[in-house]
Amino acid sequence: MADQKSWTELLEESLPKGSLHMRDRLRDWHVNVDERAKRIADNLGKFAEIKDGKLLDFGCGEGGIAVYFAKQGLESWGVDISGDQLFRTMLRAKENGVAIKTVKLDSKRVWPENYRMLNLILSFARM
Numbered sequence: 001m002a003d004q005k006s007w008t009e010l011l012e013e014s015l016p017k018g019s020l021h022m023r024d025r026l027r028d029w030h031v032n033v034d035e036r037a038k039r040i041a042d043n044l045g046k047f048a049e050i051k052d053g054k055l056l057d058f059g060c061g062e063g064g065i066a067v068y069f070a071k072q073g074l075e076s077w078g079v080d081i082s083g084d085q086l087f088r089t090m091l092r093a094k095e096n097g098v099a100i101k102t103v104k105l106d107s108k109r110v111w112p113e114n115y116r117m118l119n120l121i122l123s124f125a126r127m
Contacts, residue, residue: 007092011062014084033064040065041072050074063089063100070098078102 005013011030015023044050052073057066060078062085070076070093078089078100086102093100 004091007062007088007095010088010091014088030062030064033062034068037065037068041069060089060102061085063092063102066100067093067096067098070100071096076100079105081105 008031011027015026017023041050050069050072054075054077055066055069056077056079057063057069058079060066060080061082063078066076066078066089076098078086079102080086080089081104083104086104089100089102
C-alpha cells in the first residue's frame with residue numbers, strides 16, 4: 001500500500017496548470033493562512049471573546065481558517081461543496097494535530113445537520 005500523500009502534495013496537484021502566476025497566488029493563499037487567520041481572530045476579539053466555543057467556516061476550501069481556530073481550542077466545522085477540498089481539510093487538520101468536523105453541502109443540503117449551537121460563523125473567499 002502506498003503512503004498517503006501530504007496535504008501540500010495534494011494541494012499542488014489540485015492547483016491550475018495553465019497560469020504560473022495564478023498557481024503561485026492560490027498556493028500562497030492556501031499555505032500562508034495562519035497570519036490571515038490571526039488577524040481575523042484579533043479583530044473578532046475586539047468584539048467578542050472567542051477562546052472557546054464552536055466555529056463554522058462556511059465555504060472552508062482547504063480548511064486553513066478552521067484548522068487555525070481548532071489549534072486555538074475552538075470546536076471547528078468546515079463546510080464546503082467540494083468533497084476533494086474537504087478531504088484535504090481533514091488531512092490538513094490531522095497533520096496539525098487537531099480534529100475538525102467537515103460537512104459536504106449540495107443543492108439538497110444547504111446547512112449541516114446536527115450542527116448544534118454555533119458561536120461563530122465565518123466565510124471568506126478568494127475571487
